[in-house]
Amino acid sequence: MKNYTVALLGATGAVGEEFLKLMEERDFPFGKLKLLASKRSAGTKLRVKGREYVVEEATAESFAGVQIALFAGGSISETFAPLAVRAGAVVIDNSSTFRMDPKVPLVVPEVNPEAIASHQGIIANPNCSTIIMVLALKPLYDIAKIKRVVVSTYQAVSGGGKEAMAELERQVADIVARRPVTAEILPGASLPKHYQIAFNLIPQIDVFKENDYTKEEMKMIEETKKIMNDPDMAITATTVRVPVYRSHAESVNVEFLHEVSPAAAKKAIAAFPGLLLRDDPAAMEYPMPLFTSGKDAVEVGRLRKDDTVPHGLNFWVCGDQIRKGAALNALQIAEYMIDHEMI
Ligand SMILES: NC(=O)c1ccc[n+]([C@@H]2O[C@H](COP(=O)([O-])OP(=O)(O)OC[C@H]3O[C@@H](n4cnc5c(N)ncnc54)[C@H](OP(=O)(O)O)[C@@H]3O)[C@@H](O)[C@H]2O)c1
Incomplete structure (x- = not known):
């Protein structure tokens, strides 16, 4: 196998750190590795596969000679992705910048790998909650096609990056020590108001749109249709943001066009790559963030019939949103391209 020249933009962030762990774990075939971040972190030393790398400030010149550019730096993708593509790299982007661009494939490799072939330099990684949900929906969709989905999420603070994790930790310590609690980051650092997340729930992730849905909610709606290639x-x-460190959970209600028995649904989920069925009510076995954190598999459980509609099921799904919801999914896209000689 070839060794690729890889750049990781956002190497010092929550997703960036996970990329580095996974590249080591999966023995990702890189020769040269460039770790990029902002000026703030330039000079930071990080170890990968036993070697020390120095983080550089990302600039217009950073992508010369790079074949695979993994992006985990947020809105800066808008500036740097076109530069990386111009330098000849394939960009796999974790931000929402290009996801709904019709020219950019939006890919979960277990669900729609065929979309990768149409790329024009940029491939988008879907939103973390979307990835976790579509992985569970796909084997069921293949049995009976889906008419309607109602989803409520319980999203971990690490979804808001390293600063949001630190805020939860600090607030819990302050509450336990009976010190006054302050909030500066959640629901979003750039928003005009902030709320305590420790021992609380915040029903706002990202900004509100004109229809009073949040941007996160609209991402789940629009991205799912694009990935499943079903606008109808x-x-x-x-x-909802919950005071959990890591791993998003989702309660999903699905109405199908045809009958799907819980037994058939469980069988299909258990056989689907990337999913693990953890569903034994008698033994109190069901997915929880503590089980999925740091793991690759997305777990599904609490699967049962919804008798209030003609063909309905309810289930509960949990997945590590920094792994499968971000870094793992992106690396799987790169590995698919390597295996299929697309890079
Ligand atoms: N966290 C999750 O669960 C999750 C899941 C799915 C997708 N995502 C997406 O992944 C991306 C990264 O998220 P994160 O949670 O890892 O964020 P994070 O912890 O805040 O890290 C952000 C990274 O971007 C770098 N960065 C920020 N501004 C920069 C600039 N102007 N130039 C170069 N580098 C810059 C930061 O470098 P410095 O250290 O220099 O500040 C840091 O390495 C976002 O698009 C996010 O929406 C996150």
Whole structure:
């Protein structure tokens, strides 16, 4: 196998750190590795596969000779992705910048790998909650096609990056020590108001749109239709931040066009790559963030019939949103391209 020249933009962030762990774990075939971040972190030393790398400030010149550019730096993708493509790299981008661009494939490799072939330099990684949900929906969709989905999310603070994790930790310590609690980051650092997340729930992830849904909710709705290639699928979502460190959970209600028995649904989920069925009510076995954190598999459980509609099921799904919801999914896209000689 060839060794690729790889750049990781956002190497010092929550997703960047996970990329480095996974590249080591999966023995990702890189020869040269460039770790990029902002000026703030330039000079930071990080170890990967036993070697020390110095983080550089990302500039217009950073991508010369790079074949695979992994982006985990947020909105800066807008500036740097076109530069990386011009330098000859394939960009796999974790931000939302290009996801709904019709020229950019939006890919979960277990669900729609065929979309990768149409790329023009940029491939988008879907939103973390979307990835976790579509992975569970796909084997069921293949049995009976989906008419409508109602999803409510329980999203971990690490979804808001390293600063949001630190805020939860600090608030819990302050509450336990009976010190006054302050909030500066959640629901979003750039928003005009902030709320305590420790021992609380915040029903706002990202900004509100004109229809009073949040941007996160609209991402789940629009991205799911694009990935599943079904614009007629009805989806509605409520996204909520919860005081959990890591791993998003989602309660999903699905109405199908045809009958799907819980037994057939469980069998299909258990056989689907990337999914693990953890569903034994008698033994109190169901997915929880503590089980999925740091793991690759997305877990599905609490699967049962919804008798209030003609063909309905309810289930609960949990997945590590920094792994499968971000870094792992992106690396799987790169590995697919390597295996199929697309890079
Ligand atoms: N966290 C999640 O669960 C998750 C899941 C799915 C997708 N995502 C997406 O992944 C991306 C990264 O998220 P994150 O949670 O890892 O964020 P994060 O912890 O805040 O890290 C952000 C990274 O971007 C770098 N960066 C920021 N501004 C920069 C600039 N002007 N130039 C170069 N580098 C810059 C930061 O470098 P410095 O250290 O220099 O500041 C840091 O390495 C976002 O698009 C996010 O929406 C996150």
